[in-house]
Amino acid sequence: MNFILTLSLIFPFTVLILYTSAEELPQTTTDNEGHDGTLELSEEEIFIADTLRLIRAGDAEIILDDATKEFVLTIGLTGAGKTTLTKFFAIPESLESYDSGHRILIRDKNQTISEKSTIVSKTIFPERLLDPTSNHVYYDMPGFSDTRNTSIEIANAWFMKKVADRASSVKILFIVGHSTLQFGQHRDVFLKLLAAATDFVKDPKKFADATSLIVSKVGGRRVVGKNAEDIIEDIADFLLNVKGDLGDVTTDPETERKYSDLIDAFLAKDINGTYTKISFFRQPNQVGALKEIPSVMERLPHMRQVVENNTVFVKSVPEDFGISVSPKGQLLSLNLTAITHEKITSIIITIQEQIQSHFTTAVNSSLHNVGTVVRNLKELEIIPESIQSIFSRNEFLDKLAQSLEVLNLPFISNFSIELRNLGDNLQFFEDITQQQLHFNNKEWSRPIKIAVQSSKMKVIEILTEANAQVITQISDIASQFQNNYEEKLKMSENMTALNLEMREFSQTLKTFLETAHERSQSFNDFSSHFHTFLSPYGMSFPVILNADIQIEGKDCQHISQLKLIQWLIPLKVLQKHIRSKTLSLEIQIHATKLQNEIADVRREMDNLENNATEQLNNLKLEIANLRIQTKNDPELWNTKYLQAEENCRTEATNAIEIHDQKLQQIRESQDHLKSGYQLEISQVKQKAEKIQTQCPERLEILNGNLKQERADQTEKISEIQRIGDELDNHVRQIQQESLQREDETCLKNLQNQEELCTQQKILLTVHAQQEKLLMEEKMQEAESACVKRKETETSSCTLQKIDMERQSNRDSQLLREELEAKTNACLDDQSIKKANCDNQAARIRSKIGKVNAYLHEELTKQETACKKKISRTQDLHKTDQGGLEEEILDSIRKVNTTCESQLREAKNTLKHQELLQKYKIMAEDSESV
Numbered sequence: 031m032n033f034i035l036t037l038s039l040i041f042p043f044t045v046l047i048l049y050t051s052a053e054e055l056p057q058t059t060t061d062n063e064g065h066d067g068t069l070e071l072s073e074e075e076i077f078i079a080d081t082l083r084l085i086r087a088g089d090a091e092i093i094l095d096d097a098t099k100e101f102v103l104t105i106g107l108t109g110a111g112k113t114t115l116t117k118f119f120a121i122p123e124s125l126e127s128y129d130s131g132h133r134i135l136i137r138d139k140n141q142t143i144s145e146k147s148t149i150v151s152k153t154i155f156p157e158r159l160l161d162p163t164s165n166h167v168y169y170d171m172p173g174f175s176d177t178r179n180t181s182i183e184i185a186n187a188w189f190m191k192k193v194a195d196r197a198s199s200v201k202i203l204f205i206v207g208h209s210t211l212q213f214g215q216h217r218d219v220f221l222k223l224l225a226a227a228t229d230f231v232k233d234p235k236k237f238a239d240a241t242s243l244i245v246s247k248v249g250g251r252r253v254v255g256k257n258a259e260d261i262i263e264d265i266a267d268f269l270l271n272v273k274g275d276l277g278d279v280t281t282d283p284e285t286e287r288k289y290s291d292l293i294d295a296f297l298a299k300d301i302n303g304t305y306t307k308i309s310f311f312r313q314p315n316q317v318g319a320l321k322e323i324p325s326v327m328e329r330l331p332h333m334r335q336v337v338e339n340n341t342v343f344v345k346s347v348p349e350d351f352g353i354s355v356s357p358k359g360q361l362l363s364l365n366l367t368a369i370t371h372e373k374i375t376s377i378i379i380t381i382q383e384q385i386q387s388h389f390t391t392a393v394n395s396s397l398h399n400v401g402t403v404v405r406n407l408k409e410l411e412i413i414p415e416s417i418q419s420i421f422s423r424n425e426f427l428d429k430l431a432q433s434l435e436v437l438n439l440p441f442i443s444n445f446s447i448e449l450r451n452l453g454d455n456l457q458f459f460e461d462i463t464q465q466q467l468h469f470n471n472k473e474w475s476r477p478i479k480i481a482v483q484s485s486k487m488k489v490i491e492i493l494t495e496a497n498a499q500v501i502t503q504i505s506d507i508a509s510q511f512q513n514n515y516e517e518k519l520k521m522s523e524n525m526t527a528l529n530l531e532m533r534e535f536s537q538t539l540k541t542f543l544e545t546a547h548e549r550s551q552s553f554n555d556f557s558s559h560f561h562t563f564l565s566p567y568g569m570s571f572p573v574i575l576n577a578d579i580q581i582e583g584k585d586c587q588h589i590s591q592l593k594l595i596q597w598l599i600p601l602k603v604l605q606k607h608i609r610s611k612t613l614s615l616e617i618q619i620h621a622t623k624l625q626n627e628i629a630d631v632r633r634e635m636d637n638l639e640n641n642a643t644e645q646l647n648n649l650k651l652e653i654a655n656l657r658i659q660t661k662n663d664p665e666l667w668n669t670k671y672l673q674a675e676e677n678c679r680t681e682a683t684n685a686i687e688i689h690d691q692k693l694q695q696i697r698e699s700q701d702h703l704k705s706g707y708q709l710e711i712s713q714v715k716q717k718a719e720k721i722q723t724q725c726p727e728r729l730e731i732l733n734g735n736l737k738q739e740r741a742d743q744t745e746k747i748s749e750i751q752r753i754g755d756e757l758d759n760h761v762r763q764i765q766q767e768s769l770q771r772e773d774e775t776c777l778k779n780l781q782n783q784e785e786l787c788t789q790q791k792i793l794l795t796v797h798a799q800q801e802k803l804l805m806e807e808k809m810q811e812a813e814s815a816c817v818k819r820k821e822t823e824t825s826s827c828t829l830q831k832i833d834m835e836r837q838s839n840r841d842s843q844l845l846r847e848e849l850e851a852k853t854n855a856c857l858d859d860q861s862i863k864k865a866n867c868d869n870q871a872a873r874i875r876s877k878i879g880k881v882n883a884y885l886h887e888e889l890t891k892q893e894t895a896c897k898k899k900i901s902r903t904q905d906l907h908k909t910d911q912g913g914l915e916e917e918i919l920d921s922i923r924k925v926n927t928t929c930e931s932q933l934r935e936a937k938n939t940l941k942h943q944e945l946l947q948k949y950k951i952m953a954e955d956s957e958s959v
Contacts, residue, residue, distance in 0.1 A: 108173030249313035401577030493591035
């Protein structure tokens with residue numbers, strides 16, 4: 031841990047440099063400073079940078095398909111031929127053999143197989159290959175013990191662990207060069223494979239049914255004349271021999287058990303005693319495509335049988351696989367642990383800055399994006415709560431990355447992927463070094479909390495500004511309606527139709543205001559409802575949020591800076607204004623109507639008066655005519671005069687009555703209209719007075735509410751600013767305290783280092799002086815000792831020569847005595863063997879005598895039987911008697927001749943053992959007879 035802290039203090043800027051790409055790294059030299067004065071990286075720093083570059087490149091290069099999680103892991107030492115055999119299974123048509131000048135090698139079109147020494151491997155990243163015949167997915171893994179450099183070694187271990195951890199079930203195919211498994215070769219290479227393989231596969235016994243072995247590069251004079259079974263038997267004999275000597279290889283029982291389990295997995299047999307997990311690949315002996323070389327292709331079916339049919343996929347978990355890295359790689363991984371930890375911290379701080387920048391920029395964004403900003407804030411607010419109680423680093427990083435991905439911000443996705451990768455890298459480096467860094471939740475969660483608090487202030491500011499924009503837009507729409515009706519009032523000729531239109535608009539607006547709270551739970555609800563109200567009038571409310579959010583209604587169930595009550599105030603004022611104008615217009619229309627009716631009455635009265643005058647003039651004319659007639663005929667005139675006067679009186683009376691009646695009717699109608707108009711006018715006046723009385727009160731109430739709202743808003747903004755200032759001060763104070771602590775720590779460390787350096791310098795100076803004095807004394811002592819040693823060695827050499835001569839004489843005497851003893855022992859042994867041989871010969875002679883006696887007895891019995899047979903049949907076979915006697919005698923002679931020759935041979939032969947066995951068989955045969 032102290033080493034990690036020292037590294038972070040010594041290389042604070044190197045930590046950032048090491049994560050740049052390979053193109054950004056400067057050309058390095060062995061000195062600390064280049065020829066142009068720039069700072070050069072040390073060899074260790076270059077290894078660290080290369081390791082991280084390789085891991086990053088591999089993470090992007092390696093294909094890991096979630097759809098297929100059953101893998102065949104092809105593993106072995108570097109240069110064993112893993113890539114060749116993996117391609118031989120999947121795409122044999124891509125392989126060809128060629129003459130390298132001193133031997134025939136194999137290559138492919140993509141040249142991923144090394145054309146140089148087999149020690150040099152071209153496989154850095156695991157390559158995924160699909161075998162279309164079996165549908166097996168092969169992963170050509172990097173080789174164990176890659177000797178190129180430590181960076182490649184660590185990267186290889188990372189890639190192997192990453193691929194193996196992703197699998198749900200695996201088969202493990204070991205590729206081993208034939209020279210590694212031959213008697214007469216050093217076993218070190220195979221033991222190195224066992225060590226690396228059991229580091230990678232922690233429990234070989236668990237995967238015994240999934241394990242197989244293919245031996246590569248089989249060829250040459252060692253296998254000439256041998257068939258496939260003989261070659262596999264030789265491989266198995268070698269494995270059995272190694273297994274038998276494991277007790278001498280390691281003193282650790284657990285290691286010996288793992289080695290033995292892996293070898294047992296290779297040596298599995300079927301009921302016929304055939305090795306089912308071992309096959310081999312025959313090296314081509316001619317140039318050309320491998321598919322056209324029969325000796326190579328005839329091995330493919332058996333190899334497929336071993337891998338595809340004789341092994342099964344075994345379920346696996348990440349804990350089944352380990353890491354195989356050299357001590358040098360472990361030291362480098364220790365440095366990488368500190369650097370990766372610092373990188374994660376740097377990324378989290380960058381995420382904090384990016385989030386704050388995003389919400390700061392959103393203040394000036396379009397009103398349409400307000401919902402998205404609020405949604406992002408809600409998702410962001412969940413993160414601190416979800417990570418604050420996590421005390422596992424990997425779980426913390428995974429949860430943080432998952433939460434960041436939910437934010438759906440354009441700059442976040444790369445960070446979340448990198449956090450996961452770096453978390454895996456850090457765990458990997460810790461697994462290598464077996465040293466765990468302490469996880470401090472607050473160190474990584476504090477920047478996120480600060481980002482959330484800062485962003486919340488920005489969102490409140492955004493919502494307040496959005497609320498003001500909505501009020502402004504609605505006020506503009508209300509003003510536009512008011513101006514339109516003002517223009518119509520000035521220009522319209524049909525006031526009745528305008529009055530009806532304004533009355534209908536006022537009622538529609540009133541209905542909208544009454545239903546707005548019920549139908550406007552969110553911003554887009556209100557926008558849609560308002561747009562529906564405006565569309566018949568050729569107007570629209572163009573604000574629709576990309577992501578809908580809730581607003582604050584009159585019930586205040588949801589508190590927000592977006593307040594529906596404030597939005598409706600301009601519309602309520604408009605509705606009251608339109609209603610007032612409608613009442614005024616109705617009064618004006620009624621007054622005009624009344625005036626027109628009075629004018630009509632007056633015109634009618636004038637017409638009646640004109641008619642009466644005309645009739646009176648006519649009567650006067652008639653009277654004048656009558657007077658003339660009267661003068662001419664007084665009596666007739668008197669009569670007509672009286673009659674006319676009577677008629678005139680009657681007509682006058684009738685006309686007066688009619689006139690009075692009409693006048694009375696007009697007066698009554700006028701009085702009725704006047705009283706109705708007066709009642710209506712008084713009602714209108716009362717309403718107007720009531721409105722005029724209520725309007726200032728309502729206006730005063732609204733103004734008071736508006737002032738109170740503004741005061742509340744101002745107070746909230748002040749409170750928010752105060753909280754923000756306190757938060758900023760708190761954050762600033764924390765940062766200053768942190769910086770101060772870091773400065774103090776740095777100064778203390780520097781002071782300690784300076785004191786340590788000073789003390790070390792003093793100690794080194796004193797030590798150098800002491801060493802110098804000691805060296806001088808040692809030189810003097812060495813000179814005197816050299817002289818003494820020379821004299822001593824001279825005398826010692828003489829003594830040693832005498833001792834050697836004495837020792838030589840003693841050794842010679844001992845050798846002579848030993849030779850004499852061995853000679854005597856040999857003679858004794860020969861005499862014993864001779865005695866044994868004589869005893870065996872005596873036993874043989876005894877057995878031969880018994881055999882001869884038995885044979886003589888049998889011949890006598892046969893002779894007697896024959897004589898009896900002859901005597902019984904001589905009467906019937908007289909003609910054949912001579913022949914039978916001759917045959918019997920011939921048989922007797924043959925038996926005697928055989929026995930005598932065998933006796934002579936037994937007496938003259940010196941091969942006692944063979945003769946003993948031979949007569950033993952004969953004796954057994956004779957006994958059976």
